[in-house]
Amino acid sequence: MQRLCVTVTAPTTAELRQRRDATADADMVELRLDTVRDPDVAGALLGRRLPAIVTCRPKWEGGCFAGSEEERKRLLSEALACGAEYVDVESTAGFEDLVTQAGRRVVLSFHDFAGVPRDLETRLRIMRGTGAQVVKVAVKTQKLSDVLSLRALSAGGDDMVVIGMGEPGVVTRVLPSRFHSAWTYAGELAGVGQLAPEVMLREFRVRDIGPQTAVYGVVGFPVAHSVSPAMHNAAFGQLGVDAVYLPLAAADVDDFVSFARAFGLHGASVTIPFKVSLAGRVDEVSADARRIGAINTIRTSDGRWIGDNSDPAGFLDPLAGYRLAGVRAAILGAGGAARSVAVALGSSGSRVSVHARNAERAAEVAALARGSVGPWPPPTGSWELLVNCTSIGMHPHTQETPLRPENLAGGTVYDLVYNPQRTRLLCDAERAGCRTIGGLDMLVAQASQQVSWWTGVRPPIGTMREAALRKLANFGGAL
Numbered sequence: 001m002q003r004l005c006v007t008v009t010a011p012t013t014a015e016l017r018q019r020r021d022a023t024a025d026a027d028m029v030e031l032r033l034d035t036v037r038d039p040d041v042a043g044a045l046l047g048r049r050l051p052a053i054v055t056c057r058p059k060w061e062g063g064c065f066a067g068s069e070e071e072r073k074r075l076l077s078e079a080l081a082c083g084a085e086y087v088d089v090e091s092t093a094g095f096e097d098l099v100t101q102a103g104r105r106v107v108l109s110f111h112d113f114a115g116v117p118r119d120l121e122t123r124l125r126i127m128r129g130t131g132a133q134v135v136k137v138a139v140k141t142q143k144l145s146d147v148l149s150l151r152a153l154s155a156g157g158d159d160m161v162v163i164g165m166g167e168p169g170v171v172t173r174v175l176p177s178r179f180h181s182a183w184t185y186a187g188e189l190a191g192v193g194q195l196a197p198e199v200m201l202r203e204f205r206v207r208d209i210g211p212q213t214a215v216y217g218v219v220g221f222p223v224a225h226s227v228s229p230a231m232h233n234a235a236f237g238q239l240g241v242d243a244v245y246l247p248l249a250a251a252d253v254d255d256f257v258s259f260a261r262a263f264g265l266h267g268a269s270v271t272i273p274f275k276v277s278l279a280g281r282v283d284e285v286s287a288d289a290r291r292i293g294a295i296n297t298i299r300t301s302d303g304r305w306i307g308d309n310s311d312p313a314g315f316l317d318p319l320a321g322y323r324l325a326g327v328r329a330a331i332l333g334a335g336g337a338a339r340s341v342a343v344a345l346g347s348s349g350s351r352v353s354v355h356a357r358n359a360e361r362a363a364e365v366a367a368l369a370r371g372s373v374g375p376w377p378p379p380t381g382s383w384e385l386l387v388n389c390t391s392i393g394m395h396p397h398t399q400e401t402p403l404r405p406e407n408l409a410g411g412t413v414y415d416l417v418y419n420p421q422r423t424r425l426l427c428d429a430e431r432a433g434c435r436t437i438g439g440l441d442m443l444v445a446q447a448s449q450q451v452s453w454w455t456g457v458r459p460p461i462g463t464m465r466e467a468a469l470r471k472l473a474n475f476g477g478a479l
């Protein structure tokens, strides 16, 4: 089972102890003495229920400790004397005598906040030669291929911890066993890419991950605020599927492709800016995705990558009870989402008109549904179904709306924007007597379609929806 070490920071020793004891479900705790203003080693360790690593990170190594090196060494030495299971000693600190004194109880750490140094393997070998029980490298990843370099580091039994800081490095945090790491860290140090303990445990289920766990993810940039990992992991958990879904921050298409092939990725959601470029890198593209000109899903079949697009099906799902054939449908906008919606409505027999500020792109989208281009905004009474495929009204511009209230009179208004759930457009539409559909329904439906493709099982929509809502409540999320 993958082991979890929770990093605990606090302004005072007393609070450090409190937070240490409030840490549920951890295997060990890292007590960051450098964050407290009254570092009291014995007090920090007193009455602990879990094994502890005592760390006193200096400012020159990304920490908060501003005192002298002598004082820092004294604190670490005292931690050893007080029986700390480990002390974390920076490999560049020059505390060789401390490492000798500690015997095996040292985590010898190396940090690089700028990148992955070329000589990391050599450094690791030298660090192992000191006799430290555990050698830890924490380096800044800029791309997914950096993660592959970390995976290639020589394993040494149970003696190593490998952390990729930065967005791409989340793979190293959630899948420590794939990097020969003895444990992984969780905590509130979001600046270096740490994930909160509850996210590691409940969302990514790090404890359930084993050698056979299938790895999926959402590839894009940036993806740190995506709600997709929450939705997909909740679905896998509820279905009892041995799989995990990660945010995969790729530098470019080549970066993702080399990572995905080497890592044996089972499938992926594809988001901005790779929806078009990745369509050219898969072995096969579904008919719908080809018409749209973009993929949002990669599924694998006998080692082949199939590019697909779950947006048309996701869009139609909330309209299941509606008669669409012959309906006058006005699409606002002419971007990627508008293309999916046009394909979906065209195949349902709707009479589509596209309204966008760019006439050329509007004509391209209209052609996908054998529809027409109309004026911006669409005249009142010219539609029965209006679909907002622009980003107008999206967080944080929640007061904006693509249509004035006087342009709304009956019919159904479907807003693809899902953050906020109730956009100004939907509120105005409701007041004007329109039926309304929010973008969250489509978001969940297109994600559930992906899970179906990957697993062959229909996932629990309610669970996915709740997971998305929880995530959106935590931050202004984006797909």
Ligand code: NAP
Residues within 6 Å of the ligand: 311, 314, 333, 334, 335, 336, 337, 338, 356, 357, 358, 361, 389, 390, 391, 392, 394, 416, 417, 418, 439, 440, 442, 443, 444, 446, 479
């Ligand atoms: P996109 O490719 O960037 O297209 C955005 C479209 O909105 C473009 O046609 C753009 O016009 C137009 N637009 C933006 N601001 C405008 C303004 N002030 N006035 C007139 N037109 C404006 O983005 P997308 O991928 O299609 O996504 C569009 C929206 O749909 C986003 O809010 C996204 O979150 C949402 N979405 C939701 C789901 C879901 O599952 N619910 C799925 C996909 C997308 P120009 O080209 O002229 O700039």
